[in-house]
Amino acid sequence: MSTSTVQPFLHIWDCGGQPVFLEILPAFLTPRTMFLLLFDASKDFRERWQSRQNTPDGEVLFGEVVNESTSDLMAKWMSTIHSHLVKHNKDDTSSPSLYCIGTRGDKLNSESKKEAKVQIQSLYKEKKFSDLIKDVLIIDNTTSGKGKREDPSITELRGAIDGFIKTLVVPTPLNWVLFRKVFQKLEKNVISVSDAIAIGVACHIPAADLPEVLKFYHELGALLYYPQIEGLRNKVILNPKWFVDIIGKVFPLEKGWSGGKRWLLFQSKGILVQPLYQEVWQSSGIDPEEIIELLVHFRLAAQVQIEVDDSKQYFLPAALPGYTGDSNEVRPGCKLRASPVHITFSTEYVPPGFFTRLATTVAANNNIKLNFNVAHSEVERRSIYRNRVCFSYGHPSDDFVLTDVNKAIQVDVFRYLPESSHPVPFKAVCQDILELLKKCCKKVEDTLYGYHGHHITQSSSRDVRYVCECKYSSSNAVHYIEVDAEKQTCSDQVYCEKVRSTRSLTTRESMWFQDEFSYLKYLIQFGVGLISLIILLMLLTFSFTVLINNSSTTANEANILTISDLQKVLDVLDDGYFPSNKWFQLGLSLGLSNPKLETIEDNYPKNNERCLQNCLTLWLKENIEVTWSKLADAVDNTGEKAVAAYIRIRKVQSKSEL
Ligand SMILES: Nc1nc2c(ncn2[C@@H]2O[C@H](COP(=O)(O)OP(=O)(O)OP(=O)(O)O)[C@@H](O)[C@H]2O)c(=O)[nH]1
Ligand SMILES: [Zn+2]
Known part of the structure; x- marks a missing residue:
């Protein structure tokens, strides 16, 4: 083991901007990544972003329009990548990690290029992720590879990538390098761990060391090895790209959507039934049940029971379209409602993949059911979207809705029965839901940031904020009340940041806080x-x-x-x-x-x-x-x-x- 060499690793993930990719990608990011964030510089960044797919025959398929502008989405990615790198590369912050690349530079004159660059820079200028961004380059791809005529920005970018690759070398024991060469030669997508051990032994790697070798290559993105997932612990996936494509088969990335009742159920409600996934994945070379287990492990799916049917059913919100309506929409007939609560993040945006994972985690709770019965309004026929999910809680049930409002996850709780005919006070339900959500968020964080076995010790960067319902509040300029949630009781005054004065809580706001005496009890309980x-x-x-x-x-x-x-x-x-x-x-x-x-x-x-x-x-x-x-x-x-x-x-x- 004393002989070692260096080997370079370079995997390129070309990740589309489609929302579905944002869901899957965090599962496959390794700590050492250079990010190129591409955008169309010829477009107005403030316009709502629309996904588009370029087919090989030159056709452009326009996808859904999302509720975010290009600049929102860019800032969100910058902040996410930043938190990703901070968490993984604590000691190594030296290398430039992100370039923002504006394409179609040929459509812009030099004045507009400068303007576009300034606009993008303003997204991160005073943000804590500003260190991460090496540069914003507006490039003209039509000149790429044209020698002297090549846009100098492209040449600059090429130099940066070359420099980065040099930092990607990892000292590796020689027999570990040999091991990788052998499995690359196999040209197989997946092998068993016992086969991997046999290859290892042939390369003079003791069988006992093999898990370590597999973890090493897993972290480098060269293969996938999930010893923590029951169904996959005896497998080594040698071709990560192949595996991602298989998972992608159930996501609406490709045109491969056929009709049929089961597809319809999946498309309309995000419910994937066993016969459907067995059909989709049967010839993939890997047991469909194992793939589903992986999706559950990553919280992309949660087992639920919606259809009266014996076959297993899973909820995959990431496959659903996004909600673009008003986040404060309420279905009619509501008797009581709590003021909205926001789960906020120190990254200032809901991290990609967080919302759907929270939705699956909540959906897996026994006290909670997905609530498909209500359409949010005349226009919006569904009640469940990728970024907005309606649940029912308890018996008789109250509604609670989670909405991804980009900067935060909004929580709304509604009661449709008069308070007197419900055995549990509405207030208690609201507070229980909030406690439950905090626990679920923790689980999501463990899943999202623990993929590569790095246990995150840093304290949570998440917070719960209470939307202020004073007369200055409006849905497009939300502000919060300042409270110490641990100590706040419903009779204490609160401070509004906007009006800069104290006031009593409104009835809707008070739902989130304990009665004065419960607070004493709480103090006693928690020592x-x-x-x-x-x-x-x-x-x-x-x-x-x-x-x-x-x-x-x-x-x-x-x-x-x-x-x-x-x-x-x-x-x-x-x-x-x-x-x-x-x-x-x-x-x-x-x-x-x-x-x-x-x-x-x-x-x-x-x-x-x-x-x-x-x-x-x-x-x-x-x-x-x-x-x-x-x-x-x-x-x-x-x-x-x-x-x-x-x-x-x-x-x-x-x-x-x-
Ligand atoms: N005029 C011009 N066209 C460009 C430039 N860069 C890309 N294009 C064109 O834009 C179209 C889309 O380019 P792609 O590289 O496929 O874009 P993409 O975002 O990777 O698309 P997906 O692979 O579908 O996610 C192609 O027809 C390119 O030729 C540019 O700098 N100038
Ligand atoms: Zn206020």
């Missing part, structure tokens, strides 16, 4: 240290005593609860974090009889929420002296002292709330 806990308890007791003394005793007795207060009672117990599995004990403490409670248990086996609800219904209906105070006492008896104190503070003294 604020014993001393602060004691101080808190003392404060609580103090305020409790003061409140009790101040309020007249009539509040305790005179306010009889009825069955119409069921939701309030459930809310208060929930806000105070009463554990629903103690419902039986609570029932006994409330004076309900054992047989009646047992009947409830039989009716709703293992469903504590429903049992609690029925137990309280019984209490509210059957008892005469039904007050908050009695409830607090009963809760106290179950051992839930904190919940009891919470009920007393929130309800017992405040007559108005009854």
Whole structure:
């Protein structure tokens, strides 16, 4: 192993600008990449970008118009490439990594060329990714290779690429080089790991070293090896390009879309059923189930159950068209809605591939279903797009919509039932959804940035921002309220950046924040240290005593609860974090009889929420002296002292709330 040599690596990925490529590409980027970001310099960068495909016979196929301008898309790529390189090349930032290349320079006079260059430069000038961009070159490809007549910018670019290739040499043990030469000679697309071991042994590489060799070449993009994916762990893909093309078969890159019910389902809903992918991939030389497993691994697909059908089904949002309508569109009939929340990124743009991966990750959750039943408006017939997905959450379900608004992912939650007829407060649903999204985002990051086994230690560059709904807000100039989400409660004032003043939260905004007392509970739960806990308890007791003394005793007795207060009672117990599995004990403490409670248990086996609800219904209906105070006492008896104190503070003294 002491003998080593250097070998150059150069793989060229010609990645189209089509949105689908942006989805797939991050899976195949290696840490050492030079990027050439091409754009048509003869076009207006502010216009919405439209994908176009040039067929070999000279025809131009125009694809969809996306919701972004060329300059948006360029800035997004710069920022993404920057974060990609920063994450992978921590110590080596010396090499120029990105050139912006404007083609069709022949269509521009020297004045417009300068102007185009300045416009592109302005996209990154004061951004943190500015170091990355070596230059903006406007080139005239029609002169390429024409000797002296060649555009000097092309000559300059050629020199830069030559220079970069020289940095691409990697010291490699000689027998590892031999190994690569052998597998290149095989001209096979895929071999088994045992074959790879045999080749290795023939090249004097001990079998035990082979995984390391395979990982080395995987990182260099020379082959693909996924030991972490069950179905692929015994395979080595020797031809990455072939593999990408196979995956591409289910994406609408080529004209290969045939009719048929299954294709239609895939095109319209992004649902890929087993018989279809088996057909598409059957002759690919690799088991279709393994390809699907890879897509799931990369979160390009999530297994779902939409069609009443035994065959397996997968959701692949990346294959769907993009939504170009209004991100604030609401389907009619909504009773309650929360203000929009934005998931933002320090790169200032939603990283390519992030949104669809978030959509698949969310779709894989048991509590959540894709919501195909609603069209967003008269014009937009679908409810699910590559960049906007509508889900239903919980039972009875609330709607929640994720939209990629380029600079952020927008989260909207809607309730179509009146609050009184839903067992779970809308607020709790909103907050649960947000927590769930944070977890899903984390998973997406692990997938997107962990492809090459580099574990990212740097702290998350993602944030949750709350859209300000003050009178200065408008959908095209979003601004946020300044809050410390951990500490904010719905009764605290917030600061609006735009108006530069504080105000109370609107009802829609307050959905995202805890009630004051839940916050105390939260503090207790997440350990604020014993001393602060004691101080808190003392404060609580103090305020409790003061409140009790101040309020007249009539509040305790005179306010009889009825069955119409069921939701309030459930809310208060929930806000105070009463554990629903103690419902039986609570029932006994409330004076309900054992047989009646047992009947409830039989009716709703293992469903504590429903049992609690029925137990309280019984209490509210059957008892005469039904007050908050009695409830607090009963809760106290179950051992839930904190919940009891919470009920007393929130309800017992405040007559108005009854
Ligand atoms: N006049 C002129 N035409 C150009 C220039 N560069 C490219 N073209 C033409 O533009 C068309 C598209 O070029 P491609 O290289 O296929 O563009 P692409 O973006 O890679 O397209 P896809 O491969 O479909 O993604 C071809 O007809 C080229 O001849 C240029 O600098 N000047
Ligand atoms: Zn505001």
